[in-house]
Amino acid sequence: MNEAPKPLPDNVDGEHALALFTEMVRVRRFEEKCAEMYSKGAIRGFLHLYIGEEAVGTGIMQSVAPQDAVVATYREHGHALLRGIPMNVVMAEMFGKQEGCCRGRGGSMHLFDKDTHFIGGNAIVGGGMPVAVGYALAASMRGQDAVAWCIFGEGAMAEGEFHESMNLAALWQLPVVFCCENNFYAMGTALERSESETRLVEKARSYKVTAEVVDGMDVLATEAAARRAAESTRTGNGPYFIEFQTYRFRAHSMFDAERYRCREEVHEHELHGPLRIFAARLQASGLLDDEKRAALEAEIAAEIDAAVAFAEAGTPEPVGELTRYVYSEAHV
Amino acid sequence: MNSTATEGMREITYREAAREALHEALTNDDRVFLMGEDVGRYGGSYAVSLGFLDEFGPDRIRDTPLSESAFVGAGIGAAIGGMRPIVEVMTVNFSLLAADQIINTAATYLHMSGGQFNVPLVIRMATGGGLQLAAQHSHSLENLYAHVPGLKVVVPGTVEDVRGMLLTALADPDPVLIFEHILLYNRKGVLPVQAGAVDIDQARVRREGTQVSLITYGGSLWKCLDAAEVLEQQGIDAEVLDLRTLRPLDDASIMATVTKTRRVVIVDEGWRSGGISAEITARIHEQAFYELDVPVQRVCTAEVPIPYAKQLEEAALPQVSDIVAAAQRVVNGHG
Ligand SMILES: Cc1ncc(C[n+]2csc(CCOP(=O)(O)OP(=O)(O)O)c2C)c(N)n1
Ligand SMILES: [Mg+2]
Numbered sequence: 001m002n003e004a005p006k007p008l009p010d011n012v013d014g015e016h017a018l019a020l021f022t023e024m025v026r027v028r029r030f031e032e033k034c035a036e037m038y039s040k041g042a043i044r045g046f047l048h049l050y051i052g053e054e055a056v057g058t059g060i061m062q063s064v065a066p067q068d069a070v071v072a073t074y075r076e077h078g079h080a081l082l083r084g085i086p087m088n089v090v091m092a093e094m095f096g097k098q099e100g101c102c103r104g105r106g107g108s109m110h111l112f113d114k115d116t117h118f119i120g121g122n123a124i125v126g127g128g129m130p131v132a133v134g135y136a137l138a139a140s141m142r143g144q145d146a147v148a149w150c151i152f153g154e155g156a157m158a159e160g161e162f163h164e165s166m167n168l169a170a171l172w173q174l175p176v177v178f179c180c181e182n183n184f185y186a187m188g189t190a191l192e193r194s195e196s197e198t199r200l201v202e203k204a205r206s207y208k209v210t211a212e213v214v215d216g217m218d219v220l221a222t223e224a225a226a227r228r229a230a231e232s233t234r235t236g237n238g239p240y241f242i243e244f245q246t247y248r249f250r251a252h253s254m255f256d257a258e259r260y261r262c263r264e265e266v267h268e269h270e271l272h273g274p275l276r277i278f279a280a281r282l283q284a285s286g287l288l289d290d291e292k293r294a295a296l297e298a299e300i301a302a303e304i305d306a307a308v309a310f311a312e313a314g315t316p317e318p319v320g321e322l323t324r325y326v327y328s329e330a331h332v
Numbered sequence: 333m334n335s336t337a338t339e340g341m342r343e344i345t346y347r348e349a350a351r352e353a354l355h356e357a358l359t360n361d362d363r364v365f366l367m368g369e370d371v372g373r374y375g376g377s378y379a380v381s382l383g384f385l386d387e388f389g390p391d392r393i394r395d396t397p398l399s400e401s402a403f404v405g406a407g408i409g410a411a412i413g414g415m416r417p418i419v420e421v422m423t424v425n426f427s428l429l430a431a432d433q434i435i436n437t438a439a440t441y442l443h444m445s446g447g448q449f450n451v452p453l454v455i456r457m458a459t460g461g462g463l464q465l466a467a468q469h470s471h472s473l474e475n476l477y478a479h480v481p482g483l484k485v486v487v488p489g490t491v492e493d494v495r496g497m498l499l500t501a502l503a504d505p506d507p508v509l510i511f512e513h514i515l516l517y518n519r520k521g522v523l524p525v526q527a528g529a530v531d532i533d534q535a536r537v538r539r540e541g542t543q544v545s546l547i548t549y550g551g552s553l554w555k556c557l558d559a560a561e562v563l564e565q566q567g568i569d570a571e572v573l574d575l576r577t578l579r580p581l582d583d584a585s586i587m588a589t590v591t592k593t594r595r596v597v598i599v600d601e602g603w604r605s606g607g608i609s610a611e612i613t614a615r616i617h618e619q620a621f622y623e624l625d626v627p628v629q630r631v632c633t634a635e636v637p638i639p640y641a642k643q644l645e646e647a648a649l650p651q652v653s654d655i656v657a658a659a660q661r662v663v664n665g666h667g
Pocket of ligand 1: 125126187369426
């Protein structure tokens with residue numbers, strides 16, 4: 001692929017394109033900072049980075065309306081930030097502080113936020129899918145125009161919960177958008193070792209769910225797919241399935257020695273990474289130059305530094321609070 | 333229990349000991365195979381089966397899709413079909429997706445079939461907390477399985493047991509669940525050069541004592557031994573009983589230590605309510621009530637989903653200081 005980068009299509013608004021790019025850079029830099037904080041010991045436990053997959057979450061969130069819900073996985077820092085959970089409280093959560101969005105109880109894998117209907121942060125693979133279906137059921141029973149955006153990895157499609165959830169959502173024609181982030185690996189298990197039918201859309205279609213596959217490295221493509229899905233579900237056409245083809249540039253978690261793939265394979269994908277290709281297109285369209293890039297990087301770096309400072313200055317949730325939130329306080 | 337190798341002994345980690353047992357089983361019996369998520373190319377989520385794929389091939393080291401119910405159930409079918417599968421479930425938390433197969437199928441077939449279909453299946457899984465992995469990766473749910481007739485539940489706390497129990501489990505005609513505590517994998521211990529199978533039906537006194545019995549298993553064994561050291565400095569002589577097997581429980585060994593010290597602290601990383609510690613307490617009351625000087629005490633995980641933050645996780649899990657305090661209470665006569 002030595003072709004010159006294509007400029008943006010004429011119908012794409014320049015400001016908007018730059019905003020998409022900025023969001024992706026923001027997620028990337030945040031994740032890099034998390035890795036750094038992990039090596040310093042400020043973040044512990046499992047940490048799953050979204051580096052390489054930023055175009056997927058960024059594209060999806062453009063169509064997520066305020067009344068919608070997002071149900072995500074343990075690789076959800078990006079989704080949380082893109083959904084609008086303030087960076088400060090996300091970082092503080094990973095530091096295990098009281099100021100964190102879950103008061104230090106959840107950590108990296110379990111970010112939740114009521115205000116934005118961000119319903120986790122689920123680390124049981126496939127565990128969020130029935131929840132998304134149920135949220136959509138409530139919305140449809142209550143006559144609300146809310147869509148449940150259910151984000152999961154391709155590995156989850158082997159679980160029974162995927163099949164049971166798809167069937168239920170289709171049977172009851174519920175407004176769920178199933179967003180499969182296909183990064184071609186589930187920990188060390190490559191897609192072709194996990195699925196007998198690797199054309200994932202076929203699985204969705206077998207449940208009579210509208211399904212499409214898109215290039216998850218191209219933020220304009222992911223955005224357009226999410227828009228089609230939103231229009232379809234909001235107009236009462238039942239669930240929608242999108243396979244976003246992407247790639248994870250980093251290890252599965254900080255415990256992964258990456259024995260199942262070679263450096264060259266990762267490098268090849270990095271060359272076509274979502275930030276790199278979109279930056280080139282913005283440049284080709286005259287929307288981005290070194291100076292603008294430096295300015296947006298500086299702004300993001302400042303936000304991240306402030307988030308780290310906020311998290312560092314936070315209070316460890318007092319041990320005396322340990323048993324709170326096991327039951328709802330109003331009812332005890 | 334010291335970790336310096338003496339003659340005829342060698343030092344080894346818990347991970348290596350588990351690995352040696354698997355290796356021996358795969359080498360000695362063609363019917364044995366290992367299956368589970370990421371046991372092959374990834375090398376096992378706790379690196380126990382690292383390198384096995386190259387040595388034994390993909391037929392016998394089977395990476396499965398994420399489908400706990402299917403591959404555990406397939407293990408049951410393969411066991412009935414004449415193989416000797418070892419199924420690895422990454423952690424007990426994920427085993428809940430296979431709980432139906434374990435409880436409704438593996439545990440019932442022999443009985444329901446009037447003795448026709450036994451299920452010689454071994455299931456290994458990690459358990460326990462302490463790595464700040466939060467509420468979906470840290471729980472100790474082995475007591476759920478210890479509740480179920482038809483299953484055997486073993487909880488190796490030492491290198492000798494994690495090595496030997498697998499071999500014994502494989503020779504067992506019925507389903508055996510092996511729980512390996514995540515904090516033990518890097519722990520070193522000593523093994524006889526000629527280590528082999530060990531019994532899976534008896535508890536063991538890991539430290540002799542006269543004034544209080546600390547009854548425990550798995551990851552908490554080492555906390556109890558550390559607590560016993562602290563207590564010794566305070567002039568309290570504690571005995572430590574390692575249960576080793578949660579189903580069936582070795583009542584005789586439990587009652588023997590109760591009769592000897594007359595004071596009991598049960599230490600369990602599971603929750604107190606409805607936990608294995610409650611079962612043991614009940615049995616002591618049924619069988620040795622008049623041997624007790626003071627009521628039984630328990631040190632268990634706080635009744636919360638285990639939280640992420642370090643200080644909260646530490647406060648939730650049983651700690652050496654909690655065990656020491658409980659032992660002091662019973663020795664001083666207020667249970
Ligand atoms: C039910 C269950 N089984 C196993 C695991 C361990 N595990 C965590 S992530 C993961 C891989 C999931 O892959 P995928 O769904 O493709 O998502 P990705 O990590 O690639 O984003 C596995 C096996 C788990 N968390 N939950
Ligand atoms: Mg994946």
